[in-house]
Amino acid sequence: MSEKEDLKQKIFWQIDKNAQKLIELGKMIWNHPEPGYYEFKTAARIKEIFDSIALPTQAGLARTGIRADLSMKRPGPHIAILGELDALIMPEHPQADPVYKSAHACGHNMQLTALAGAALGLGGVPEVREKLSGLIAFIACPAEECKIDFPDESIKYLGGKAELIRRGVFDDIQISFMTHAGGSYGAAQCSNGFVMKEVIFLGKAAHAGRPSSGVNALSAARTALNALDSQRDTFQDQDCVRIHGIIKNGGYVVNIVPEKVELEYQIRAMTPDAIRDANKKFDRSMKGAAMAFGVDVQIKTYAGYMPLYNEPELLKIHKNNLFTQRPGTEFIDFGKRTSSTDMGDVSAIMPAIHPYAGGWEGVGHTPDYHWKDDRETFVEPAKVLAANAVDLLYGDAETAQKIAKIKPRFTKTEYLAFLDTFNREEYFSSSGKE
Ligand SMILES: [Zn+2]
Ligand SMILES: [Zn+2]
Numbered sequence: 001m002s003e004k005e006d007l008k009q010k011i012f013w014q015i016d017k018n019a020q021k022l023i024e025l026g027k028m029i030w031n032h033p034e035p036g037y038y039e040f041k042t043a044a045r046i047k048e049i050f051d052s053i054a055l056p057t058q059a060g061l062a063r064t065g066i067r068a069d070l071s072m073k074r075p076g077p078h079i080a081i082l083g084e085l086d087a088l089i090m091p092e093h094p095q096a097d098p099v100y101k102s103a104h105a106c107g108h109n110m111q112l113t114a115l116a117g118a119a120l121g122l123g124g125v126p127e128v129r130e131k132l133s134g135l136i137a138f139i140a141c142p143a144e145e146c147k148i149d150f151p152d153e154s155i156k157y158l159g160g161k162a163e164l165i166r167r168g169v170f171d172d173i174q175i176s177f178m179t180h181a182g183g184s185y186g187a188a189q190c191s192n193g194f195v196m197k198e199v200i201f202l203g204k205a206a207h208a209g210r211p212s213s214g215v216n217a218l219s220a221a222r223t224a225l226n227a228l229d230s231q232r233d234t235f236q237d238q239d240c241v242r243i244h245g246i247i248k249n250g251g252y253v254v255n256i257v258p259e260k261v262e263l264e265y266q267i268r269a270m271t272p273d274a275i276r277d278a279n280k281k282f283d284r285s286m287k288g289a290a291m292a293f294g295v296d297v298q299i300k301t302y303a304g305y306m307p308l309y310n311e312p313e314l315l316k317i318h319k320n321n322l323f324t325q326r327p328g329t330e331f332i333d334f335g336k337r338t339s340s341t342d343m344g345d346v347s348a349i350m351p352a353i354h355p356y357a358g359g360w361e362g363v364g365h366t367p368d369y370h371w372k373d374d375r376e377t378f379v380e381p382a383k384v385l386a387a388n389a390v391d392l393l394y395g396d397a398e399t400a401q402k403i404a405k406i407k408p409r410f411t412k413t414e415y416l417a418f419l420d421t422f423n424r425e426e427y428f429s430s431s432g433k434e
Contacts, residue, residue: 004394007131011386015121019379022113022120025049026371026378029109030095033087035102036143036160037151039064042085042112046140049116053123055138062155062163066140070123076134076397077404080170081385082178082343083115084108084144086160093367105369106145107181107360110377114179114357115140117382122389132393134400137173139164144342146304148196148264157419158196159305159342165349166416174404176346177314177388179381181364181371182356185322186332187315191354192240192268192340193307195279195422198300199224199286202431203293205259214257215295215431218250221261224289224297231281239274240338243267243282268340270307272418279422291430299426303419308337308344311351313403314388318355321387325380329358348410351403357381 001009015022025045034042043064050057050068057068064085086108090096093103119138122128142160150158157163164170201221206214228243235241245265251258267282269275283299290297319331334356343354359376362368371377392400410418 003131004390007125007127008387008390010125010127011121011390012383014124015117015379015382015386018117018120019375022117022378022382023374025116026109026113029112030104033095033097033100033102033104034085035089035100036086036145036147037063037155038100039085039142043140046112046116050119050138053120055119055123061169062142062160062167063151064142065160065164065169067169068119068138070119070136070138072129072132072134072393074133074396076393077174077400078135078137078172079389079392079400080137080139080173080176081115081118081389082176083112083140085112085140086143086145088145088365089147090367103367105365105367107364107369107371108144110181110357110371110381111179112140113378114381114385117379118385118389121382121386132390133395133397134393136389136393139169146196148198148302158302159345161342161345162303162419165345165412170346170349171412174350175314175392175400176350176352177318177385178343179355179357179385181360182358183360184332185329185356185358186334187310187353187355188308188334188337189310190270191308191337191344192242192270193272193275193344194266194268194304194340195275196302196304197245197263197265197267197282199263199265200298201261201290202296202298203257203259206257208255208257211257215293216257217261217295218258220289220293220295220297221247221263223292224286227285227288228282231285234281235278236274238270240270240336241268241274241278242338243278266304268338270336272307287428290428294430294432296427296429296431296433299428301422301424303422305340305342306344306348306415308341308354309347309409310353310355311347311403311406313406314351314353315355317388317391318353318384321384321391324387325383345415348415349408349412351406351408
């Protein structure tokens with residue numbers, strides 16, 4: 001056995017020694033689901049794990065984020081292992097928190113144990129500091145599940161990773177990786193980014209039996225959505241555009257001409273240009289309908305997440321380490337995935353991966369999503385992440401040095417500037433009122 005493999009075995013032994021603790025952690029987080037930017041208890045528990053191996057820790061990053069650093073004796077590249085702290089809002093879930101109405105229907109409790117277990121394994125074997133070079137940052141990130149809800153004025157972006165990037169938490173990091181709960185083992189080549197929209201049509205109320213003095217905001221909204229739907233055939237197949245939304249308020253009572261109608265929409269696509277193009281067509285549809293009916297429309301746009309690009313060189317390393325844990329596992333290429341993650345934001349500025357660890361049954365984002373086996377879910381993924389870190393930083397960290405040279409699509413400044421082109425509010429008046 002090579003020295004590197006021997007080191008991995010010691011780390012795996014250390015993780016196995018903590019298996020019961022990790023299983024309890026995974027279940028504790030499952031039973032205390034907290035929504036994005038409110039993950040205070042979850043973050044405190046993760047911090048306790050980092051403190052138990054005396055890693056220097058920064059807490060309260062973008063309210064709840066935590067970063068702990070394991071520095072090697074020799075300098076070298078800085079890499080990050082990530083986990084996501086938040087749960088989804090899902091009041092109908094049997095484990096939903098009675099106040100927050102949140103539940104871990106995306107399985108983030110699993111990836112937090114992978115993060116904690118990797119820290120316990122790597123931080124608990126003294127030789128790691130001798131035999132690797134550089135630094136491993138363990139970062140628990142807030143708010144991955146997108147919702148339009150800014151808890152305070154310090155938060156500028158919907159996604160926790162964008163917020164951490166803005167605050168400089170990733171400034172010294174050159175490579176990042178994580179793992180996410182899934183029904184199967186695998187990874188997409190790329191996945192959609194998105195922007196969020198809030199639209200309010202403002203017409204004029206009237207008695208619905210004598211509507212001629214009113215201006216129907218719902219008619220304007222329906223026309224806007226028809227205009228939007230009619231433009232779907234202009235989208236390119238390879239851009240995987242998905243535009244979907246809800247009418248949050250379609251009027252108050254049936255016998256009044258609706259005066260105010262509110263929509264919330266999400267616009268997803270595979271490239272920054274395609275997101276921009278679909279966003280433009282969305283806005284045109286809203287304004288065109290407002291003009292047709294003589295109503296006002298307010299359009300708020302929120303920067304969402306960037307398209308994810310999984311770096312193939314990192315995926316190769318991850319797959320090898322997964323196959324060591326689970327020989328014969330099928331690792332599925334999910335191709336282009338039309339859902340989204342804010343790991344896309346990290347992948348926009350550095351080589352990164354977001355592969356899925358299987359072993360969950362039911363459908364993600366529904367109440368029946370649950371893991372099957374405790375060890376497969378809460379122990380093995382930690383070993384895979386820890387082994388990835390060893391492969392990247394072993395010796396003089398040649399592998400990480402090589403991968404860190406792969407040019408990202410954006411610099412941090414370009415990325416933040418791109419996000420900020422979306423964060424805006426527009427009021428388009430066709431009513432004649434100002
Ligand atoms: Zn999710
Ligand atoms: Zn998730």
